[in-house]
Amino acid sequence: MHLTRFCAYIYGQRSPVTTRFFENIFDLTKAGMLFNSFEFFLFLPAVFLLYWFLFSKTVGSQNILMLVAGYFFYGWWSYQFLGLLILSTVLDYLYGFGVASPHRKKAKLFLVLSVINNLGILGVFKYYNFFAKEFQRGFELLGFHTNPVFLDIILPIGISFYTFHGMSYVFDIYRGKQRPVSNYVDYGVFVAFFPLLVAGPIERAGHLLPQVQKLRVFDYKQAVEGCRLVLWGLFKKVVIADSLAGIVDSIFNNYEHQNASALIVGAVAFSFQIYGDFSGYSDIALGVAKLFGFEVLSNFRFPYFSRDIAEFWRRWHISLSSWFRDYLYIPLGGSKQGLAKAVRNTFIIFLVSGFWHGAGLNFIAWGAIHAIGFMPLLLLKRNRNHTSGIVAHDRSLPTGKELTQMLGTFVFVTVAWVFFRADGVTQALAYLARIITDGIDHPKQFLHVPTGISALLYIVPLVFLDWQLRRNERSLHFKYFNLLAFIMVNLILFKMVTSKTESFIYFQF
């Protein structure tokens, strides 16, 4: 709203209409500065030009600008919660020195304090109401009526991401992989680097901090690649995911009145909506980071071309999976301490991963389903079958076996997504049950064109383009990119002016 007034002022007329014009444009301020918002289209070039023209001489000046930009970016959503971000950053920065102590007891104490601090923030803001509600429900089942206090607070965006940044920093110091950073600005940029601040990818101190501490020099190729990634990400978000959102919402919100074929379309469409949404966000984040001379971790590597669930998790939300692997699964013993512990640890990380995504039983169920899907691979020791290379790397098309494997994995993942998208476990089960019962009762429906079939208009081009791009996992170099860019730019612009801008799904996590 501040920018609204400011722009109305510089526009030269302080009339209500002028103000309203800017309010129309900036109507997303409540949702934060989304990558697909008008505010961000002003913010990004402004920071870019300042960065490379005025602040490019020293690493210190570059970092000060990036830190201010990060705080401004976050404060645009909520300046009150900016305080929480800064507090969390300052505490982890200070704990870092304690954790680096040569005395292990002291180091462990500070490590524990840091974990309590970060999980405490998460616990209060993200999970408190969930636990209070579930305890209340549990006691009521036992016949006791309780009246717990519920907190009337909203979830600070990006809280799950920046707390994980902080924890990875102190964990790495404790494990001797990272030295504490003496300069607060450097550490502040690591936590509040605006392309990653609210929805990742979750960076590692050992990967990003060395880049923060080194002078960035403008690289033409890197910047062009960044622009391409931004465009590709916007296309996936604005054109694909937002278009699918309408179809998905209309089916999920009235699932009781939909037939089986429409429910299948709804589930499949959601699989691509969440992929377009989150991978689109990640691509924009990667692209924007490149514009400022940073290389950040990949988050997606064509997950729907996975041949089993284990490969899927090496390709979906990679930064989170690897975070849990390195800081939870391996410290718990990983798969090195016998099969029983491997099974236990696998369940733990999938359940925790589900719970990380949301304070709801449906998210835990989603994690559990993936753990169950992972089990046969673990027990048969086939969970590392597809660790290198993408499917059909040296061919145009997959083999019949590969196609079957990919389709099987996709169906499994899609069933699990129903739990993720539904309002609760009960709704998810009812949704899936209706697919079966209605499908059996009315098999002829599958001979007709199902409701929501227009989703294919968005799914088919996405799958086709992903298939073409799959060999160069982080690069968008191919022959007809300019033609594709021409089409994408116009589709994005038309979609942005004709549709309500949707928030990114992963902002809520």
Next chain:
Amino acid sequence: MRRFLKKMSLRLVIFSSPFLLFVFMYVYRDVHCDFGINRSYSVKYWFNAFGDFATKKLEHSDRKDYNTFIFGSSRSVYNFGCYIKERIFGNDAGTITFHYANWSETIGGIHHKLLYLRKRGFRLKNVIIFIDTDLTFKGNGEITDVDHYLLTGKSKVESIAMRFSGFNRLNWKNKIKILAGQQPEDRLRIPHPSDPVSNDFAHYCSGFSYDDLIAETNRKNKLRADTDTADPRKGGGEYMPEAQISAAEHSYLIQIKEMLDQTNYAVIINPLYHQKKFHPRDLALLTGVFGSRLLDLSGVNDLTKDHRLYPDKSHFHPALAKRLIDSIANNGILSVR
């Protein structure tokens, strides 16, 4: 760096050229092309969703098409002409209503609209002006360009710029559809096909029922009937903290009164959510100009007592609009002519 900026800017312009060309053609057509293709088209959309759409409609109407005009802000969207005609003007067949309101209407906007109607030769048989304690006298009575560009006589270039600046994502597709003579999407329609813009009442009033509209709105808005009974409002019955009517606005009021001397008219102070009354100085000025033509329904009263009839703390629920029209009718401030 400079090479990068140059190349990227050039590509962006080239790549987006079809879009930019479309925008230019659309805006030009929206502002300047004949409304004729929609002349027989029943306009039944929010007046405030289309900028100066209402004036555009009048531009292509005959001066005998309408003789009863309703002015006000978006709060008057549910003050349906059908019901006004039925309750206040005794279903007089010669009364043809035009809802000439506007989003955040100021007294300057109302003044300009009356001037326009007079210039066009419309007969002002009946006029109801709804004014708001918090909107009508903001901005020193300025007429707002974006919503009134056809009235302010802006140049073509300025009009296009104004129209462009009034873009609203929500309306884009519907505007295109209307300009192409097609049916817009439902979401922009008011809940009842009664028409606050052009009011082709011979067509619509027969099927109109406030009760249906109220029931439909309750269903859609899930009126907070049971759960939200505590009134959160404070300061009801107080006066606005500051006087608002400037000398220029006072002058507009006097000119409006002069233009309406031969008209059956009333000026209604809306019963707003905040339950505040005009500052005593403003109230005295308004009474001084309009005398017994002024009906003050603001403050704490039967109309404003139920806070749940303000779905967004600003606009009225249709049930409140209906009661408002009943109050005007019961007061007898307007005669049947």
